[in-house]
Amino acid sequence: MSDTVTLTLEELETLSLEVLSRHGFDEAHAGAITRSVVAAQRDECHSHGVYRLLGCIETLQKGGVSPDAAPEISRAASGIVRADARQGCSLLAFERARPALIDAASTNGVALLALNNAFHFSALWPEVESLAETGLVALAMTPSHAFVAPAGGHAPLLGTNPIAFSWPRPDDAPFTFDFATSVVARGEIELHRRAGKAIPEGWAVDPDGHSTRDPERALEGAMLTFGGYKGSALSIMIELLAGPLIGDVLGHETQPAGTDGKGRPWHGELILAIDPRSLLGDAMERHLQHAEALFDGVLGQGARLPSQRRHAARRRSRERGVTIPETLYHELDALRQV
Amino acid sequence: MSDTVTLTLEELETLSLEVLSRHGFDEAHAGAITRSVVAAQRDECHSHGVYRLLGCIETLQKGGVSPDAAPEISRAASGIVRADARQGCSLLAFERARPALIDAASTNGVALLALNNAFHFSALWPEVESLAETGLVALAMTPSHAFVAPAGGHAPLLGTNPIAFSWPRPDDAPFTFDFATSVVARGEIELHRRAGKAIPEGWAVDPDGHSTRDPERALEGAMLTFGGYKGSALSIMIELLAGPLIGDVLGHETQPAGTDGKGRPWHGELILAIDPRSLLGDAMERHLQHAEALFDGVLGQGARLPSQRRHAARRRSRERGVTIPETLYHELDALRQV
Numbered sequence: 001m002s003d004t005v006t007l008t009l010e011e012l013e014t015l016s017l018e019v020l021s022r023h024g025f026d027e028a029h030a031g032a033i034t035r036s037v038v039a040a041q042r043d044e045c046h047s048h049g050v051y052r053l054l055g056c057i058e059t060l061q062k063g064g065v066s067p068d069a070a071p072e073i074s075r076a077a078s079g080i081v082r083a084d085a086r087q088g089c090s091l092l093a094f095e096r097a098r099p100a101l102i103d104a105a106s107t108n109g110v111a112l113l114a115l116n117n118a119f120h121f122s123a124l125w126p127e128v129e130s131l132a133e134t135g136l137v138a139l140a141m142t143p144s145h146a147f148v149a150p151a152g153g154h155a156p157l158l159g160t161n162p163i164a165f166s167w168p169r170p171d172d173a174p175f176t177f178d179f180a181t182s183v184v185a186r187g188e189i190e191l192h193r194r195a196g197k198a199i200p201e202g203w204a205v206d207p208d209g210h211s212t213r214d215p216e217r218a219l220e221g222a223m224l225t226f227g228g229y230k231g232s233a234l235s236i237m238i239e240l241l242a243g244p245l246i247g248d249v250l251g252h253e254t255q256p257a258g259t260d261g262k263g264r265p266w267h268g269e270l271i272l273a274i275d276p277r278s279l280l281g282d283a284m285e286r287h288l289q290h291a292e293a294l295f296d297g298v299l300g301q302g303a304r305l306p307s308q309r310r311h312a313a314r315r316r317s318r319e320r321g322v323t324i325p326e327t328l329y330h331e332l333d334a335l336r337q338v
Numbered sequence: 339m340s341d342t343v344t345l346t347l348e349e350l351e352t353l354s355l356e357v358l359s360r361h362g363f364d365e366a367h368a369g370a371i372t373r374s375v376v377a378a379q380r381d382e383c384h385s386h387g388v389y390r391l392l393g394c395i396e397t398l399q400k401g402g403v404s405p406d407a408a409p410e411i412s413r414a415a416s417g418i419v420r421a422d423a424r425q426g427c428s429l430l431a432f433e434r435a436r437p438a439l440i441d442a443a444s445t446n447g448v449a450l451l452a453l454n455n456a457f458h459f460s461a462l463w464p465e466v467e468s469l470a471e472t473g474l475v476a477l478a479m480t481p482s483h484a485f486v487a488p489a490g491g492h493a494p495l496l497g498t499n500p501i502a503f504s505w506p507r508p509d510d511a512p513f514t515f516d517f518a519t520s521v522v523a524r525g526e527i528e529l530h531r532r533a534g535k536a537i538p539e540g541w542a543v544d545p546d547g548h549s550t551r552d553p554e555r556a557l558e559g560a561m562l563t564f565g566g567y568k569g570s571a572l573s574i575m576i577e578l579l580a581g582p583l584i585g586d587v588l589g590h591e592t593q594p595a596g597t598d599g600k601g602r603p604w605h606g607e608l609i610l611a612i613d614p615r616s617l618l619g620d621a622m623e624r625h626l627q628h629a630e631a632l633f634d635g636v637l638g639q640g641a642r643l644p645s646q647r648r649h650a651a652r653r654r655s656r657e658r659g660v661t662i663p664e665t666l667y668h669e670l671d672a673l674r675q676v
Contacts, residue, residue, distance in 0.1 A: 076447060076616060076617055076619075077445075077446055077447030077613075077616040077617075078416060078417075078445070078446045078447070079416075079417050079446035079447040079448040079449070079616075080446075080447035080448065080616055080617055082617075107415075107416070108415055108416045108417035108418075108446050108448075109414060109415030109416070109417040109418035109450065110417040110418065110446075110448050110449060110450045110610070111417070111448065112447065112448045112612065112617075114617055137578075137579070137583060139575075149639070149641075150635075150636045150639070150641045151641060151642075152640070152641035152642055153636065153639040153640065153641035154639055154640075155639045157632070157635040157636065157639070165571070165575045167575075167578050175574075175578075177571040177575075179567075179568045179571065181568075209639075209640075226565045226566070226568050226569075227564040227565025227566075227568065227569055228564070228565075229644070230517045230519075230564050230565065230569070231564075231565055231568070233503070233515040233517065233644045234572075236513075236632065236636070236644075237477075237503045237505075237515075239632055240475075240505050240513075240629055240632065241475070241612075243629070243632075244625040244626065244628050244629035244632075245475060245612065245614055245617060245618075245625070246617055246618075247617065247618050247621060247625050250628075250629075250631060250632050252631075252632075252635060253631075272448070272610070274450065274579075274583065275415075276583055278414060278415040278417075278418055279414055279415075279418055279420075279450075279452055279583060279584055279585065280583075280584075280585050281414075283585060287582040287583070287585050288582065290582050290588075291578055291581070291582035291588075293588060293591075294495070294574065294577055294578065294581075294582075294588050294590075297488075297495040297590065298488045298491065298495065298574070301487070301488070301491040301492055301493045301495070301547075302490070302491065302492075302547075303487075303488045303489060303490035303491035304490055306567070306571045306574075
């Protein structure tokens with residue numbers, strides 16, 4: 001086993017804040033980014049944990065994210081909150097728009113947050129879960145750079161387009177899921193290529209649209225959506241809702257920040273919030289309790305709830321801290337001293 | 339090829355209205371049901387076409403649907419419309435609530451229709467498409483009787499839980515999809531059993547939770563969701579949103595109407611409507627046009643849009659009428675004369 005370093009959540013938070021501040025992120029952005037990556041690391045979602053700070057700093061150095069943009073929050077209609085991230089990170093824009101979204105949902109029963117023009121790298125579940133913790137039901141989605149072919153196609157057009165959902169539970173952490181609509185993350189294919197291993201059937205097609213198990217050919221071709229034409233339809237829906245519906249771009253119109261300064265990483269995110277009390281009034285507690293029968297039905301047959309493993313990791317991390325690879329720790333530690 | 343009968347859309351409509359009226363559905367319900375099954379037949383969605391009238395009459399005779407319930411429409415909050423179908427068919431409740439939903443979406447930017455206590459047998463796409471034809475973006479979902487196991491489980495808990503989405507297009511019929519979150523319809527497994535054919539791997543598990551290709555064992559066990567744990571998570575979301583969130587039941591709490599009068603087929607449906615103009619104002623036309631780049635990207639690589647085949651069938655049916663099996667025609671013709 002490779003060497004690791006164990007840190008308390010407070011130590012991890014300090015490390016993240018110092019790395020971000022040292023490279024120019026203002027206090028507000030450093031705080032919002034830190035809350036997201038520390039939450040992911042705490043829940044053992046390693047791919048959205050503090051390792052992402054490396055990408056944040058790289059994107060900043062390439063001009064792909066504003067380190068001090070103040071998000072502009074406005075109300076377009078009684079049920080519509082807008083947040084213009086102004087090429088800053090999506091996370092601060094969400095945090096600043098969140099109170100207005102909660103207010104709009106409580107007043108109207110349902111509300112949308114249209115978050116525009118944002119650099120986006122984070123997991124969506126901390127956002128929907130934070131809304132469910134206030135008693136709302138929440139759904140979030142965002143497009144991403146185009147690596148995925150539509151069902152029946154052969155060329156990258158769609159992003160890996162994640163969708164996340166959270167539901168408040170009376171006596172437990174919210175029921176939450178968050179998944180990409182691609183079969184796997186692109187990084188999985190890259191890991192297979194580096195290891196010289198074939199990828200499973202159904203992950204990707206080569207540039208001619210033929211199914212391939214060769215990771216090189218897959219990276220030249222396109223990844224596939226999960227669940228065939230159904231996952232492809234969902235992915236298209238996500239592009240439309242978190243793109244043109246909110247006046248923002250499609251996944252294939254974005255590019256990661258490049259050293260030539262020509263990348264256009266910014267795009268939109270859509271968050272829907274529903275207030276159960278508006279629908280159910282005094283019967284809300286009874287119906288939320290009723291929903292538990294569904295979770296009991298899943299657990300009772302030995303199946304797992306989507307958020308279960310993450311919530312167990314959360315309890316462990318709070319007690320024992322988090323463990324990250326020593327190499328990652330040294331990279332981050334060096335970044336805070338540069 | 340088996341014998342068929344070709345009817346004009348008007349003839350099909352008259353046949354449907356006469357069958358339903360003859361058995362006691364009032365004019366309003368007969369009209370709403372007819373509009374749905376004729377639209378499905380016109381679009382060559384045979385499984386939701388006029389063949390469904392047989393099930394409607396059977397359900398009526400078993401006391402599973404009120405033939406003359408007047409839906410009660412109310413507003414729970416500025417963005418929430420409620421429709422109590424009072425054990426009548428969902429279709430009339432939707433039609434009666436539709437103007438209030440459109441008004442609420444236009445006023446607030448986003449609105450929800452909570453449709454309760456309904457007998458539901460129809461495709462969801464005619465409902466979301468009818469909203470997109472007025473310029474709204476719409477999403478609909480409903481639970482159904484429990485035939486599907488959650489990912490990692492082995493027993494029926496979830497319905498086949500369909501989800502449908504529709505998006506207005508400037509110069510074309512709306513982009514629309516509508517699919518069950520089960521891998522296939524339960525009827526597909528029954529067809530394999532009757533034909534003595536094995537089912538493909540991944541459709542179902544036996545009562546011990548093992549993957550099975552035996553249709554008998556599959557029907558004793560449980561169907562699976564599409565897309566593994568991701569489809570399972572979506573299916574759970576649909577149960578929560580179109581069940582407890584709107585004060586209605588979960589799929590496993592419903593049963594088809596039975597001859598003993600003990601079935602409880604009624605359940606909920608949720609429809610979300612978003613007004614692009616509230617979000618985009620005068621820039622709406624430009625952004626809807628921009629969305630066409632995504633559809634062009636799908637078609638340009640030889641892939642198909644979800645609604646494409648259905649819309650082509652619609653054009654054919656309008657010109658040449660619809661063709662149904664002669665046996666079905668005779669069954670329906672007999673039912674209008676009983």
